[in-house]
Amino acid sequence: MNPSAWPAPAAAVANTLLVNPTIASRASARFPLALLNLAAALDRNGASRIIDGNLDRGFIDTALDALAQTRFDALGISVMGGPQVAPAIALSRAVRERFPQLPIVWGGYFPTLYPDTALNADYVDYAIRGQGERTLPELIAALRGEGPPPAQIQGLSWKLDGAPVHNPDRDFSSDDAPPLLPYAKLGDPRRYLAPTFLGRRTAVHQAALGCRFRCTFCGVAAMFGGATALPAAQRLARELGYLKHGLGADSVQFFDHNFFDREADMIPLLEVMARLELPWWCYARADALLNLSPATWTLVRKSRLRMAYIGAESPNGAMLKEIRKGTRPDQTLEVAELCRRHGVIPELSFMVAPPHDTEAATEQTFEFIREIKRINPQSEIIVYIYTPLPEASRHRKDRGKRAAAPLLDLRGEPVVFPDTPEQWTQQRWVDYACHADAPWLSDDLRRRIRDFVTVLRCRYPTVQDLRSPRWAKRGLSAMAAWRYRLRRYDRPWELDLADRLVRLRRPQASGL
Incomplete structure (x- = not known):
């Protein structure tokens, strides 16, 4: 046939x-x-x-x-x-x-x-x-x-x-979880266990779904519209038990959109993690971590949480309100110190170069990052370009609310988003989707951001880098020290040259 x-x-x-x-x-x-x-x-x-x-x-x-x-x-x-x-x-x-x-x-x-x-x-x-x-x-x-x-x-x-x-949107559902995912359809699922700083055989898993917050730039908010659901403790124990005892995983990276939610709901899940003793990584919010009681933090330590990815976004309180983040800059500083005390590495992400007040906001973020590093040198820093979603891409509940000023490019023309999949494959739009570039960035600011990130990651190489030898990372850190101390970020040619040999890991591009 x-x-x-x-x-x-x-x-x-x-x-x-x-x-x-x-x-x-x-x-x-x-x-x-x-x-x-x-x-x-x-x-x-x-x-x-x-x-x-x-x-x-x-x-x-x-x-x-x-x-x-x-x-x-x-x-x-x-x-x-x-x-x-x-x-x-x-x-x-x-x-x-x-x-x-x-x-x-x-x-x-x-x-x-x-x-x-x-x-x-x-x-x-x-x-x-x-x-x-x-x-x-x-x-x-x-x-x-x-x-x-x-x-x-x-x-x-x-x-x-x-x-x-x-057709009309489908309401959020949290009751479709299978007894166990059909890992056998992947052939040998052990091929997906990878060495990371968490362990030699790190698995990924998603327990919680959605996020109750509605940040205007976030694809999760656009997809779920503020809905969220945490799993039952029995289900989490069953799923992680299979990863550990069935596949041999020794650590886990949670792809949850927001693992830490309300404290009372989190305690049974943390108790499961404490029994399994799997070092883990997850997404979290500064306010949620700050609201945990001392007893729950004791449970967090027992559960072996190693790193929490926290969207700090900006040191500007007005911008945080504009994007409906729901947190404050002082909470970012507090959570960096709190994580230091409890042995958890905060991986803090920032969005630089907003479409308005672009250069000043970026420099303010650089200084705020330096303050975080002073409070907790182990803090990992991820720097992205702020690339908001088009109004039409936001969840139906949020369209027309707090409408931002029109996005304009360098020439002052309105930004026109692609209307075909092929147009989204153009490098400038791939970079936009990956928060790596935006139409309103000048060449000078683009280079300024790149140079700052180069100096920062050489001065403080990520703990997630298992490939680069320790002596090389120590050498790069020493080379970058004077630039970082004196704020001489411009054109760090010697760091670029050394990094071509060392090839430091870039978590914002590769993840764990």
């Missing part, structure tokens, strides 16, 4: 091919948690297969071979903004050319934030906004003629005569 002769008669059981296009190196590959959760949902009434482009560099050929050999009802592609858009396009085009009738579904952050843009591509038939654990199975059933039509599926965007149609 010609494999491109679609549609063929539906198979007895619904079957979906799920693909995670390449976005990281093999060494940085971690469990594709989104697809594992989707597969668990699909397998309740059907079947699925996962192809992970982070390990399989020939994932497009693998997908084409799979489609030629097995009947699938649809192809589901997980798409993050930034570097994952280009391989998602390449896969979609290849499948559309060879199997023109096969429905192609994009899900994840990119189609959630930019559904019109995703559907402007002729190789995307459906876009799932927000959570997909219910939406995708309902869509597969509809494609098989076994359920309500796509027009009645919440959280789904589709096309009518070539024009995008957006």
Whole structure:
């Protein structure tokens, strides 16, 4: 049979091919948690297969071979903004050319934030906004003629005569968690355990989902609209127990959007972590950590929390209010000291170069970072460019609220965001999605930020760097000391040259 002769008669059981296009190196590959959760949902009434482009560099050929050999009802592609858009396009085009009738579904952050843009591509038939654990199975059933039509599926965007149609949003759900993720679909899941500063075999996991805060720049807020849910302690114990005893993990990195929530809800989870004794890393908020009681901090220490990633964002209180962060600059300083006392490394992220008062705000942030380093030299610092979401990408609950001034480029012209996936693959927009550049940055300020970051990371090499030898990191720190002390950041040519040899790890680009 010609494999491109679609549609063929539906198979007895619904079957979906799920693909995670390449976005990281093999060494940085971690469990594709989104697809594992989707597969668990699909397998309740059907079947699925996962192809992970982070390990399989020939994932497009693998997908084409799979489609030629097995009947699938649809192809589901997980798409993050930034570097994952280009391989998602390449896969979609290849499948559309060879199997023109096969429905192609994009899900994840990119189609959630930019559904019109995703559907402007002729190789995307459906876009799932927000959570997909219910939406995708309902869509597969509809494609098989076994359920309500796509027009009645919440959280789904589709096309009518070539024009995008957006069904009502699906309400947040926290009750779809499977008993255990189907790790066996990844082949040998131990391939995803990696050496990090936490341990020799670090696994990744997501326990809590969503975040109750609604920061205007945040994709999590845009996707979940302030909803959040923590897991039951029994479920967390079961899942982490499997990672530790079933796969041999000796540490865990939580991909939770905000692990620390209300203290009373956190205590049972911390008790689980304390029993398992798995060193761990997570996202957290300064105010949440500051509000923990001394007894809970004792439990945090027993749980072996090693590092908490905290979005400090800015030393400017007015800006923090404008972006609805909900924290204050003094809390950032307090949490740096609090973490020092409890043996937790705070990994503090900052957004420099806002579109208004750009240079002054950036210099203020540099000085604030120096103050943090004075309080707690072990603090890890991540510097990003502030790249806010377009108004249309914000959650429906937040659109039109606290509308910011229009974004203007260097020429004073309004910033026009891409309206096709191909445009988002241009390097300037990949950099925007990755918080690495913005249209309102001048060359001088761009270089100033780069030079400051170079001096800072050479003066204080990250503890996450396991590859660079200690003597090299000590040497770089000594070389950078005078520049850091005298604030001579400009053109650190000697540090750039030395770093080409040492190649310090950059956590903002590579993560753990």
